[in-house]
Amino acid sequence: QVQLVESGGGLVQAGGSLRLSCAASGPTFSSYNMGWFRQAPGKEREFVAAIMWHGGTYYADSVKGRFTASRDNAKNTMYLQMNSLKPEDTAVYYCAGDSTLWGNLRTLQYEYDYWGQGTQVTVSS
Secondary structure, eight states, X not given: OOOEEEEOOEEEETTOOEEEEEEEOSTTGGGEEEEEEEEOTTSOOEEEEEEXXXXXXXXXXXXXXXXXXXXXXXXTEEEXXXXXXXXXXXXXXXXXXXXXXXXXXXXXXXXXXXEOOOEEEEEEO
16 A cells, blocks of 8 residues: 655745645555646646656646646655745645556546645745
């Protein structure tokens, strides 16, 4: 069973930056796709970014050009660098893992099998 642990959330002013981390357990991290989702108060959880096993990335339009997903397979860790943050980026951010090895791009919640506990990101105006 893969366990995911996020860190790096916090309070930041609009225009600022944060970097989230997601540490994964297990020996096959380099072989599966990872994703970031977020859930704002009163809203449904939404897709933010995905990074595939081969390093390819895909972003929601709302964060494209501002957020960058990356992974360090040697450390079993995925990152989300968030720049030019806006108040509407305020949410609990979750990392997710797809159990399918060498799978296709995943952007839907049900396509991911492993989830972290979430980390709060608050952007003040």
